[in-house]
Amino acid sequence: MAARTPRAHWFLLVLTGLFLLIELAVHGLTADPAGGGTGARSGTAPLAPELRGAGPVLTVDADGTPHHTNLPAGLTALTFDDGPDPRWTPAVLDTLRRHGAHATFFVVGARVNEHPDLVRRILAEGHELGVHTFTHADLGAVAPWRRRLELNLTATAVAAATGRTPRLMRPPYSSTPEGLTVTDRNVLRTASADGYVTVLADHDTRDWRRPGVAEIVRAAGPADGAGVVLLHDGGGDRAQTVEALERILSAGGSFVTVSAALGLPTAAPASAGARARGLASRWTQAGARWTARLLGWLVALAVVLALLRLAVQVAAARRHSRRDRRERRPRYLGPVSIVVPAWNEAANIAATVRSLIANDYPDLEVIVVDDGSTDDTAAIVSRLGLPRVRLIQQPNGGKPAALNTGIAAARGELLVLVDGDTVFEPDAVGRLVQPFADPAVGAVSGNTKVANRRGLIGRWQHLEYVVGFNLDRRMFDLAGCMPTVPGAIGAFRRRTLWAVDGVPGDTLAEDTDLTMAVLRDGWRVVYVDRAVAWTEAPANVRQLWRQRHRWCYGTLQAMWKHRRALRERGAAGRLGRRGLAYLLVFQVALPLAAPAVDVYALYGLAFLPWWQTAAAWSGFVALQLVTTAYALRLDRERYGALWTVPLQQFGYRQVMYLVVVQSVVAALLGGRQRWQAVARTGLSETVAPRRTTVGSAGAK
Template sequence: MTGGKRVRRREPRAHWVLLALAMLVLLAELSLDGYVTHAGAEDGDARAADTTPAPVAATAGAAVQRLESDGRVTSRALPARTIALTFDDGPDPVWTPRVLEVLARHRARATFFEVGSRVNEHPEIAREVLAGGNEIGSHTFTHVRSGTPAWRMRLELTLTGNAVAAATGRRPVLLRLPYSSSPDALTGAEFSAWRAAAPGYLLTLTDHDTGDWRRPGAGAIARQIKPGIVMLHDSGGDRAQTVAALESAIPRLQAQGYRFVTVSEALGLPPAPAAPAAQRWRGQALRAAQLAASGLARLLIFLMIVAVVLGLFRLAVQLGAVAVHVRRVRRRHRRPLQYLGPVSVIVPAYNEAANIAATVRSLIGNDYPAIEVIVVDDGSTDDTSGIVERLGLPGVHVIRQDNAGKPAALNTGIRRSRGDVLVLVDGDTVFEPGAIGRLVQPLADARVGAVSGNTKVANRGGLLGRWQHLEYVIGFNLDRRLFEVARCMPTVPGAIGAFRRAAVHDAGGVPADTLAEDTDFTMAILRAGWLVVYEPEAVAWTEAPATLRQLWRQRHRWCYGTMQAMWKHRGAVLQRGASGRLGRRGLGYLLLFQVLLPLTAPMIDVYGLYSVLFLSWGRAAAVWAGFTAVQVATAAVALRLDRERYGPLWSLPLQQIVYRQLMYLVVIQSTVAALLGGRLRWHRMIRTGSAAIPDRV
């Protein structure tokens, strides 16, 4: 209270907008990589659909053509005894340097029509091209095909110009459209693209197409090297035949008096002009973005592979642990139930009027011989304690205290209890009749200090309820079995857990310095040297959040509290014995599968969208179907272990749309809050009284 007014404490906000913006930036980067890698993929039939010829002035002209301001096409041919070698599709880190080596050895010069995206990948090779006295022309940014809209062609040429400017400081003025050939083969689409998008560029076609991309043999390629403009390739595959053809043809033709020069030199044109500083800066930014996008795509592919491998490894380990645990539980259940002395049930309650009567009745109605129930009313503002008192049930005691938090209420109840076996219960949980007797049986083993029961979702109607039901079943029946077999159970849930009083004493009572007191408490018991086990037949029903907002608040508290507990017990990683098992097995598992992998999951989802946009739809669908099939199979195993119906499995694929993203955001926000040292208060869920044993049980 400040100045007589209540200060409202703000809830931690789910930063959907920030996450959405981050994902959009990520998708934009991936889309750039998709555009560079896939938008201009080579297609040998790219010109087949276009049979419309270009205007006669172009098709009947020479190989180098200019579009005048009045729309006329003028052209020029190379002088006699002049050969302009041209190389398309580079630069290539393997073949371009080998071509340059041959040219330099024979003092020949050539023109390289380079793809802008490849210039960004290998700017040093572009500079090497110019350093050898050669020139660079534009071959579009992604090797885009003819028939491309004018705006796309303008974009392609602008990006290529920027890339060449950043790499060499020069602005290209020669243009060769991908898949183009000699003037008489110029199509209407190619001419339209040049006219609409490339004013100021000299369209450079060819007089002789060597067809070296077909790899017809070095001799066949060499025979096509004749006076005029000659088309060759320095990228796009194995160009050994092209290099060999140059080695034989250049000295032979030079000996006959032919000269090998660039297109501009042959026509007496000035060299490519220097690029303005702004264009060079844009090119540098473009290259940085492209390289970042390429690295990001490779990183996400790596993460996907790691996630798949880890997921399959986790499933295999879980199934192996399940087999061991099932046999262990069967042996345990073959022994008759034992009386282990009086059991004290502690129920911390804060404004639990909706459920407290059902909770207390279910506890007293259990078939264990000696049960005392202590309800600690932690400063409730409703009629929680009055409801319990009016029940008038024997063996039920009510303790009232000022609001001090759940750990304080639990410790109060523990101090006032009489039994050496303690059962800690949430105020919204309903026990099955045999739950307490079954829950405490593992404590007959003097090494066991705590037992986790099996919590089930009572309000499992609707999608949200089904999703939480599946999550509980999978978490309890797979992870908890694994944790018991590995002797590193990190959490006995607050809803249903049994504890030996000596173990509680060794742990120092229920801690109050983390939000996940049940996890913190269990870790302390493990580190004290006690075993913690899971009893699947001890079943209690709890009310799960009924809205996304309530779910967010609950899971944010759980996740943040778990991170606090992990940090608090981090020293266990370097210790031996029971602490070491918790640190290296339990904390390692939680860190990997509940923190790190969820943090990367949104990026993988974005990569999935990228795959749909730029890769094969069938491949993306197959990957998604594979992931979903593994999830459904895992859930089916867990449901069978818990003797639950398979009906809710149909809702599992829909989790990808809303529920899974909410869980990702919970982990992300909790991680940010933990790194920034933020504080989060305990959040209480609004109860509706829906915690009850279903009729079918």
């Protein structure tokens, strides 16, 4: 049946990634909109001469003509920026209430969305509200569309919280009219066109610098003086401001809102549309906050699990390697039959068969099952004319059928199953069968190495085999839950295979399916790292994708097929509660979460301190380098490919987790997948110079 390849999920994956990125960007922009309370602005621009000497309350006509107003004598307008803050705004309000004073609060829209109750309290106690932008952006440094957006989002946030639309505005990083630049004049003109009255200050206390209570009180001006006083109730530690406010109010005076002092209209009732937009803004911001928290916890969980996995892998590998050093010298365990299923393996079959016959195990036979090849596979095997090699030809029935044919024809009790693109080391067979001296062992996994390791893709797969596969196999061996004996190099007892009804053909990962069946039948499955075979890995991304998709989809099939192992006992229970659980977490769940982790990394680059992101990435890569180096040492490999480890983070890792996404979606949709053959270029004899000789069967 033809494969049904789902396509819409890629579109949904991209949309989900964009959604997460947008949500994180919203959170990044609104998480600390007061900028830590700084009153400084970056850059310089020419001053606007027409605004020199202007009063603190301003509007600017479309032609740039300013109109300004001063507060009447004897009136003081206390103004507070950067709130509302859950700690300092209530303290300021309490102080004002004790003295019967009123003030004007220029609020940040993002903080309004977080603390709408405080904004309602401000109005309920007789104070007034003004707009101080949504993210505390420098309006002079952003595009005109962003200026209007900052003001409108804040106005709608206030509308949603209070049902009123503010009329006053104060741009961030502003102080007195004397410091206004030409750019600021344009900002004021935009605000005036949108119906806002700009309120600056006569007295800037610079309390954001926390210069001391006495200095803040002095900067606020004489007790009987008039004017607009600039203070802050958010954006940082405002303890000095609250104490200074107590002294200012205790000194006496008439403290009113800006609108009351000048007779300006109060805030108008907000339209239903403005309130709805404000609610949507609040929900979006809340969703962004929860998204950031969720992804933050997800990243933390992924890091903890990765570190835990690494610690277990390294400890297991160390113990496993020490155990292997204590093994006895290889010995003869009876005749061995090697079964090689072959379908269109003309590029490699000669090298494979020659390497098997050249093995130094004293009694072995090679059975090549040509599974309906359309190339010269069968003819090549016949022309070799090698002793102890039998060729069986049959119509194409798939790899499991070919293996079962070879198993039925084999004479040995011990069977080695080998892919048709694999080249064995001279002592691989002898080492591979040694664990069968223990009658409880039913299957043995060998050590597969990548032969064509030139180029980035080849080197990455080489490292993946050494680190990702073989470290895991050492751990699985000790835990008694080996889920896969690879098709490239694996050995089985004949009676073990008969007990599980031979090689299954109802999944795309027959090696994983078979191994799980062996474990559930009560046999031990072990790993021998010194039984080495070389295989040809995919040479390009397309071929890599096809191979890994088959592996992953087939593994999911096998996991589902053997899910009952979760509640079984003995070897089956170890497979279920250790092996299957491990595969579910580290080969399914974490790869599925990896796109979100990458999106969070982009968020970190944009919104977190660069050195934190760089330190986290460098630490992760350094850990990978150390782990990889240790795995290479255990596998007696050179360290030359280590330089490619940092590059794996950009491309290769993404391909691997997208394979999991594709496989999981295909499995959930129930589409049948067909076998995806990988094109072979041929190992020939080129693998020989790269072999790592570990000795003959008769030598330790």
